[in-house]
Amino acid sequence: EIVLTQSPGTLSLSPGERATLSCRASQTIRNGYLAWYQQKPGQAPRLVVYGPSRRAAGIPDRFSGSGFGTDFTLTISRVEPEDFAVYHCQQYGTSPPTFGGGTKVDLK
Amino acid sequence: QVQLVESGGGVVQPGRSLRLSCAASGFTFTSFAVHWVRQAPGKGLEWVAVISDDGSSQSYAHPVKGRFTISRDNSKNTVYLQLDSLTTEDTAVYYCARAMVRGIIPSCHDYWGQGTLVSVSS
Numbered sequence: 001e002i003v004l005t006q007s008p009g010t011l012s013l014s015p016g017e018r019a020t021l022s023c024r025a026s027q028t029i030r031n032g033y034l035a036w037y038q039q040k041p042g043q044a045p046r047l048v049v050y051g052p053s054r055r056a057a058g059i060p061d062r063f064s065g066s067g068f069g070t071d072f073t074l075t076i077s078r079v080e081p082e083d084f085a086v087y088h089c090q091q092y093g094t095s096p097p098t099f100g101g102g103t104k105v106d107l108k
Numbered sequence: 109q110v111q112l113v114e115s116g117g118g119v120v121q122p123g124r125s126l127r128l129s130c131a132a133s134g135f136t137f138t139s140f141a142v143h144w145v146r147q148a149p150g151k152g153l154e155w156v157a158v159i160s161d162d163g164s165s166q167s168y169a170h171p172v173k174g175r176f177t178i179s180r181d182n183s184k185n186t187v188y189l190q191l192d193s194l195t196t197e198d199t200a201v202y203y204c205a206r207a208m209v210r211g212i213i214p215s216c217h218d219y220w221g222q223g224t225l226v227s228v229s230s
Contacts, residue, residue: 035216037153044203044220045153056218088153092214096169099153 002026002091004100012108019076021103023089028069030093036065036074037088039102045088049074079105110134110219112204117224120194128189130204130221137185138162141207143217144178144189146200146226156202159187161210171197194228201225 003026013019023034034052037045047056049065052072062077076083084107089100116128130142144156157168157178166178177190187204202224205217 033214033216044222045217046220047216047218050208050216090153090216092216095167095214097155097214099155101152 001096002029002094002098004089004091004098006087006089006100006103008103009101010104010106012106013079014108015081016078019074019079019083019105021074021087021089021105023067023072023074023100025070025072025091027094029072029091032068032072033091033093034065034067034072035090035092037090038083038085039088040085048087076105081107110206112206112219112221114202114204114221114224117202117226119227119229121230122195122228124194126191126194126226128191128202128204128224128226130187130189132185132187132206135206135219138182139210141210141212141215142180142187143205143207143215144187145203145205145217145220146198147203147223148200151200154200157189158207158212158215160212165212167212191226194226196228198226199228 005024007022032052035050036048039045053065064075086102086104088102111133113131143158159166159178163180175193180187204221206219207215209215
């Protein structure tokens, strides 16, 4: 199965700063089928970006996804207070679908 | 609006069974596959199982294959996950999540339930 490694483990930022989250795969992700989810404490994950650059419904345009092959990035152009959360990447190009270990974006 | 509501979680002893339910509303249930994804306390997400839109196909993660069974009742807009031979390793919040496709090919998930906690302990 494809192993996804997310880095950094924790990203400490101030509101207004740029966030760059990385997701690296152990092998090429077919068709760029990579998604990002946001999860706040006690809540279910929420789809942010998929495919790897399509924003999900209702997601503000400060979120963008990019990448191909084995290296993918989620960028938040200017972090807002409501963006502090854990972000998970998921590949769905090959069965079984797998998730990364998560990156926590917290307040510096 | 699209809603997925899980139920059936609880505390259970190792070796026992539990059945989880996921009740869907707000969309054409028969047009989407549904997945179960779990999250152990303080850990990441782990895919568990998927069932196709018509219930004819299923797929399971290796750790649960042969112990868990996914099914659906399209007349009730509900997906089930039967958990047998539970171990402490199965302790997690179990989420049902809508796929963006009909079949059991891997998919991302645009809607998730709130989750139900399964705690396996003696």
